[in-house]
Amino acid sequence: MQHSVPIQELFMRWTRSLINTLREEPQEAEIASHKLMLRAGLIRRLGGGLYTFLPLGLRALRKVERIIREEMNRAGALEILMPALQPAELWEQSGRLETMGPGMFRLRDRGDRTMVLGPTHEEVVTDLAAREINSYRQLPCTLYQIQTKFRDEIRPRFGLMRAKEFIMKDAYSFDVSLDAADVSYQAMYDAYVRIFARCGLKTRPVEADTGDIGGNWSHEFMVMAEAGEDAIILCDSCAYAANQERAERRPAESAPAPSAPTPPLEEVATPDTRTIEAVAAFLGCPASQLVKTIICVVDGKPVAVLVDGDRELNLPKLRRALGARSVELADDEVIVKATGAPVGFAGPAGLTIPVYADQALRGATDRVSGANRADTHVRHLDLERDAKIAAYHDLVVVDAGDGCPRCRGTLGVKRGIEVGHVFKLGTKYTQAFGARFLSEQGGAAETMVMGCYGIGVTRTLQAVIEQSRDDDGIIWPVSVAPYVVALLLLDPRDAAVCETVRQLEAELEARGLDVLVDDRDERPGVKFKDADLIGAPFRVVAGSKALARGCVEIRSRGARASELVPVGEAVEWLEQHYREALQALNG
RNA sequence: CGGGGCGUAGCGCAGCCUGGUAGCGCGUUUGCUUGGGGUGCAAAAGGUCUGGGGUUCAAAUCCCCACGCUCCGACCA
Known part of the structure; x- marks a missing residue:
């Protein structure tokens, strides 16, 4: 093995690149971006997720x-690096050891102290802020890091999209007041818009639920893609956009007054019909005439929740x-x-636990529900008359066709x-960790x-590919x-061609364009296929044919035809097109 | 956590039902060939058939257990 590498060969050659x-098609991958990342030699799987x-x-x-660093720094955030390995006590202090518990990797050190591998860093950073500020x-102070996170995903999938270990940029702002916090929030929001634009991603901010993290307002930045795991609700005539977990719907017009009083509640035998579909079929009525009664445990206590028979309860909205x-x-x-009946026969009439109902059920008459007795339902249910409703709320999963709120x-x-x-986030964590400051007064x-502000860095990378590709491979944005x-x-084996390549390579690198020379002893077809697959924005073909005319061929990835460019002008051509493309992304 | 599927060469798979010599394609190595969209020919290397136990003269193959992976569902920043 030769170890002294000639200096002119320090640029990247395919034969030295481990590409x-x-x-x-790799069998382990399902979606296009995942397949391409494996096929193009970007990643390899070690185990699930x-x-x-x-x-x-x-x-x-x-x-x-x-x-991300450039934009976070520009927005005034300070980069730090926190430990991935964290004492479990911190998580007890915030109460999230319980709420996030199963999703965290836990381990013990030799002193039998319980540790967690951080799925996020609110606890650590708030503890830090409490000590340092x-x-x-x-104030204000925004801290960020780019770091590996760990989540014990039930079902890792789609490569980097949902992994057990992934890289995240997380930032945390600390402010003197709610108003000041709004300014910090807006600064991060604006930085995110720029970051994703510079990555060549089309994103759409949507209103979102805050989940376990707590807090009162949030936006998600979504990349629209068929393969996406999240459902997004969009209005067809205004800018309203929300995660399905959070999406609201316009309350129905007030129900028309019933033409006739509902007949008295009547029990009907419905042997072994436990599902909405079965009951509807058995009684020969539409599912929407049923009232779905769902028993939930809210902060440890059972409650009943009512929604239309053809709708789904949205748990985060209930919470x-x-x-x-x-x-x-x-x-x-x-x-x-709670109901005195087996599963499948719950109904609001006669329940002693609190009963909440979806707003669409306000004033509902002549409905069907369970009778709280085995193999029995009731008809002619009049909600106001026959049940005691503690409150009406918007509780269902919004679907296509619902009205915009x-x-x-x-x-x-x-x-x-x-x-x-x-x-x-408000003060959920700063209170728990005693992050206080002395004010001017x-x-x-x-x-x-x-x-707090997160970007899934590895996921973003894959999203770029999901959104920018064709049948031949990846189409990388220049950035x-x-x-x-x-x-x-x-x-x-053609000395003149080799010499041309050497010169182009050196000049391009000198001007800051990363270049990969395919120097393999392969047939042209192989090189073309691979160049398309790995998706470099510009492909330069140096071959004896074009060189005989003093030219190389240049093609932008995604363009159909290539251009003959004189060797002497090639670097200029590439640099100009590169700058233009970069400019377009930077806005 | 509930329901299915799969573990055989680096990767993708056949063989298993009906027990008896472990195979194919891609990739890799070597030689020749070809030379503008995954060339063709030839040769070669590469296997504890996921692990353990059982049945049998004999197990990749049949039975039991374990482990790993995966798909659907429920859950999830």
């Missing part, structure tokens, strides 16, 4: 990180509506105890990939107001392309 492309970044993938990842003079900490579906035992428009559903999330210490130029040495 192993796969001709066949665990991936190694190969050199080509790491180059792209670093470019995404760089864009004492005065209003130090928000009731101001509860936790909401889950009741198990069979609880249901039997902001205007007269109609809502539709699309799919998206969540790449970023910004939250206004003096007096008692005040609690800081907090916000995150592992290599900007793929320089194909078509005739490796």
Whole structure:
């Protein structure tokens, strides 16, 4: 093995690059971006939800990180690096050891102390802020890091989209007041818009639920894609956009007064009909005439929730509506105890636990529901007359066709990939960790107001590919392309061609364009296929044919035809097109 | 956590039902060939058939257990 490498060969050559492309479709991948990342040699799987970044993938990842750093710094955030390994006590202090518990990796050190691998860093950073920030003079302060997170995903899938270990940029703002926190929030929101634009991603901010993280307001940045895991509700006539978890709908017009009084409640035998479909079929009525009665456990206590028979209960909305900490579906035992009937025969009439109903059920008459008795339902249910409703709220999962809550428009559903999330947290964590400061007015210490802001860095990288590709491979935006130029040495045994390639390579590198020379002893077809697959924005073909006319051929990835460009002008051509493309992304 | 599927060469798979010599394609190595969209020919290397136990003269194959992966569902920043 020769170890002294001639200096002119320090540029990247395919033969030295560990880029192993796969001709066949990897079986482990389902969506296009995942297949392409494997086929193009960006990543390799180690285990479920665990991936190694190969050199080509790491180059792209670093470019995404760089864009994020530049924009976070520009927005005034300070970069720090916190431990991934954290004492469990911190999580007890915030109460999230319980709420996020199953999703966290836990371990013990040799002293038998319980540790967690951080799925996020609100606890650590708030503890830090509580110690380091004492005065209003130090505020506002936004801290961020780019770091590996760990989540014990039930079902990792789609490569980097949902992994057990992934890289996240997380930022946290601390402010003297709610108003000041709004300014910090807006600064991050604006930074996110720029970051994703620079990555070549089309994103759409949508209103979102805050989930376990807590807090009162948040936006998700979604990449619209068929393969997305999240359902997004969009209005067809105004700017309303929300995650399905959060989406609201316009209350129905007030129901027309019933023409005749509802007949008295009447029990009907419905042997072994436990599902809405079965009851509807058995009684020969539409599912929408049924009232679905769902028993939930809210902060440890059973409640009944009513929705139309053809709708689905939205648990996060229920949690928000009731101001509860936790909401889950009741198990069979609880249901039997609360209703006195086996699962499938619950109804609002005669229940002693609190009953909440979806707003669409206000004034509902002549409905069908369970009778709280085995194999029995009731008809002619009049909600006001026969049940005691504690409160009406908007509780159902919004669907295509529902009315927009902001205007007269109609809502539709699309799919998206969540790449970023910004939250206004309020004081949930700063209170728990005693993050207080002395204000200009003096007096008692005040609690800081907090916000938090995440970007799934590895997920963003994959989202770029999901959104920018064709049948032949990846189409990298210039800003995150592992290599900007793929320089194909078509005739490796032709001295003149080799010399041309050497010169182009050196000049391009000198001007800051990352170039990869395909110097393999392969047939042209192989090189063309691979160049398309790995998706360099510009492909330069140096072969004896064009060189005989003093030219190389240049093609933008995605363009149909290539251009003959004189060798002497090639570098200029590439630099100009590169700058223009970059400019277009930077806005 | 509930329901299915799969573990055989680096990757993708056949063989298993009906027990008896472990195979194909891609990739890799070597030689020749070809030389502008995954060339053709030839040769070669590469296997504890996921692990353990059982049945049998004999197990990749049949039975039991474990582990791993995966798909659907429920859950999730």
